[in-house]
Amino acid sequence: MNPRLAKAMVNGLLLGVAVVALLPLLWMLSVSFMTPGEASSLPPPLLPKHATWANYHELFARAGMGRYLLNSLLVSVAITALALACNLMAGYAFAKLRFAGRERLFQVLIGALVIPAQVAMLPLFLLLKYLGLVNSYAGVIVPAMATIFGIFLVRQYARTVPDELLEAARIDGAGELRIFVQIVLPLLKPIMVTLAIFTFLAAWNDFMWPLIVLTGQEHYTLPIALASLSREHVQDSELMMAGSVVTVLPVLLLFLALQRYYLQGLLLGSVKG
Amino acid sequence: MNSPRAAWLFLAPALLVLGLFFLLPVIAALVLSLTDYDLYALADIRNLRFVALSNYWELLHRRLFWSALGNTFYFVAVGVPLSLTASLGAALLLNSPLARMKPFFRTALFAPVVTTVVAVAVIWRYLFNTKYGLINYALDSVGIHPVDWLGDPHWAMPTIILFAVWKNFGYNMIIFLAGLQAIPGDLYEAARIDGASVPRQFWHITLPMLKPTLTMVGMLTVAGYFQLFAEPYVMTEGGPLQSTVSVLYLMYEEGFKWWNLGSASAVAFLLFVIMFAVTATLLRFSRRGGEA
Numbered sequence: 377m378n379p380r381l382a383k384a385m386v387n388g389l390l391l392g393v394a395v396v397a398l399l400p401l402l403w404m405l406s407v408s409f410m411t412p413g414e415a416s417s418l419p420p421p422l423l424p425k426h427a428t429w430a431n432y433h434e435l436f437a438r439a440g441m442g443r444y445l446l447n448s449l450l451v452s453v454a455i456t457a458l459a460l461a462c463n464l465m466a467g468y469a470f471a472k473l474r475f476a477g478r479e480r481l482f483q484v485l486i487g488a489l490v491i492p493a494q495v496a497m498l499p500l501f502l503l504l505k506y507l508g509l510v511n512s513y514a515g516v517i518v519p520a521m522a523t524i525f526g527i528f529l530v531r532q533y534a535r536t537v538p539d540e541l542l543e544a545a546r547i548d549g550a551g552e553l554r555i556f557v558q559i560v561l562p563l564l565k566p567i568m569v570t571l572a573i574f575t576f577l578a579a580w581n582d583f584m585w586p587l588i589v590l591t592g593q594e595h596y597t598l599p600i601a602l603a604s605l606s607r608e609h610v611q612d613s614e615l616m617m618a619g620s621v622v623t624v625l626p627v628l629l630l631f632l633a634l635q636r637y638y639l640q641g642l643l644l645g646s647v648k649g
Numbered sequence: 650m651n652s653p654r655a656a657w658l659f660l661a662p663a664l665l666v667l668g669l670f671f672l673l674p675v676i677a678a679l680v681l682s683l684t685d686y687d688l689y690a691l692a693d694i695r696n697l698r699f700v701a702l703s704n705y706w707e708l709l710h711r712r713l714f715w716s717a718l719g720n721t722f723y724f725v726a727v728g729v730p731l732s733l734t735a736s737l738g739a740a741l742l743l744n745s746p747l748a749r750m751k752p753f754f755r756t757a758l759f760a761p762v763v764t765t766v767v768a769v770a771v772i773w774r775y776l777f778n779t780k781y782g783l784i785n786y787a788l789d790s791v792g793i794h795p796v797d798w799l800g801d802p803h804w805a806m807p808t809i810i811l812f813a814v815w816k817n818f819g820y821n822m823i824i825f826l827a828g829l830q831a832i833p834g835d836l837y838e839a840a841r842i843d844g845a846s847v848p849r850q851f852w853h854i855t856l857p858m859l860k861p862t863l864t865m866v867g868m869l870t871v872a873g874y875f876q877l878f879a880e881p882y883v884m885t886e887g888g889p890l891q892s893t894v895s896v897l898y899l900m901y902e903e904g905f906k907w908w909n910l911g912s913a914s915a916v917a918f919l920l921f922v923i924m925f926a927v928t929a930t931l932l933r934f935s936r937r938g939g940e941a
Contacts, residue, residue: 466663499677
């Protein structure tokens with residue numbers, strides 16, 4: 377094949393796929409600025425005639441979007457901070473600390489990865505009901521405070537920490553906690569960023585469990601609120617698109633800012649086999 | 650040497666959370682599936698009875714369970730190959746030495762992955778609207794009659810599959826891209842000298858070298874696609890005519906709409922067993938294929 381033709385084909389195809397990937401998102405952004413009812417006309421408009429913030433105003437002033445946004449932020453930040461703490465400590469212990477049954481226990485955890493999370497959801501609901509955590513932020517946060525995937529990720533990375541460094545600190549009389557905080561954590565910084573963005577995105581986007589455990593509107597996170605709004609406002613495409621923008625934009629921006637770390641984690645996590 | 654006590658203290662928070670909020674509930678789910686736990690038992694635990702396998706037995710005699718299973722298999726059987734093909738195709742394009750602006754394209758193609766399923770499912774519902782949707786408008790302009798995408802039982806699942814492919818292909822694309830970059834360039838060099846065409850290079854070098862990645866990615870995607878839930882919940886509510894009720898959707902309705910927690914646990918366990926059987930079979934197949 378003619379090399380110039382081949383080059384045009386490869387780049388043309390890439391451009392085509394990029395348009396397919398981005399068009400729904402751009403369309404969402406555009407429709408969110410249309411006046412109510414504008415999108416439901418023929419031919420379907422691509423750009424708003426007179427761009428307006430009315431839908432966003434409506435969402436925050438009347439539909440309680442501000443509350444849901446804060447709920448989502450609170451829940452996702454709490455999960456990220458707590459899961460980071462638990463997974464870092466456990467991952468480090470599996471990689472660098474000695475104790476009887478270490479390999480065995482780790483294998484059990486890896487084996488448990490085949491169990492879909494949904495199997496646990498029904499009894500988990502009963503357990504949280506018993507603990508009085510149904511319809512509370514804690515009901516969403518507590519079960520997400522540690523993940524096998526996160527422990528695995530930290531363990532893989534923490535194995536590169538040289539043993540001599542830890543031994544030297546022990547000989548100097550440093551306690552285990554001090555070694556962890558002052559020596560190990562700074563070395564784990566890259567994996568911390570990776571794990572943090574992974575956890576935050578997963579928590580933000582999570583749907584099924586919050587849908588189950590949050591029974592009252594006041595605690596709704598954005599995806600739950602959006603799903604419930606979209607059942608009420610089937611015809612209001614402009615309003616719903618504004619709601620989608622509010623839900624998607626924070627994670628999209630976060631990803632753009634920390635892309636490198638996210639993709640790195642994705643590749644580290646995929647060598648499970 | 651650290652003391653074992655220190656190690657256990659480091660492990661304690663994570664193990665406590667995983668044990669109490671994951672492993673214990675999984676075991677409890679098995680027990681729950683052998684009882685008739687329902688709204689009455691929820692009100693007063695003394696109404697709870699042990700029913701052995703009758704939840705499973707009843708499920709196997711319910712039409713809705715079989716159609717949910719059928720719908721889920723349809724989604725997996727069509728969705729996974731389509732997703733993997735799209736991912737691999739995109740990765741090959743991105744890996745081509747002829748491609749320009751690679752970082753931009755990589756980010757653009759990956760963007761759908763980080764978006765919230767619920768939010769983008771809402772977008773697709775409007776894009777695939779029968780009357781005002783952009784998709785039907787575009788089809789109409791090339792002379793194709795409007796399709797009732799989400800309202801026609803024959804089209805609802807294909808639409809959800811298209812959506813899932815769009816949403817997810819970027820994830821595996823990144824993994825394939827790393828796999829492609831790990832293939833030594835001199836293999837292709839040697840093939841070119843021997844006069845092998847590009848398709849033959851793909852067939853005899855790229856695919857065999859990519860096989861471990863393909864197997865792993867295939868497993869994970871199959872397991873993920875079996876867990877179909879949010880898409881039908883937002884886009885179709887399981888309809889039309891229950892054509893998009895997935896196994897998890899059934900579990901959700903059974904458990905949290907009708908509060909038949911015993912029977913819903915049986916659904917969850919059956920799904921787990923089926924997923925396990927399917928992925929194990931696929932793994933065995935790919936291993937045998939490797940020895941041949």
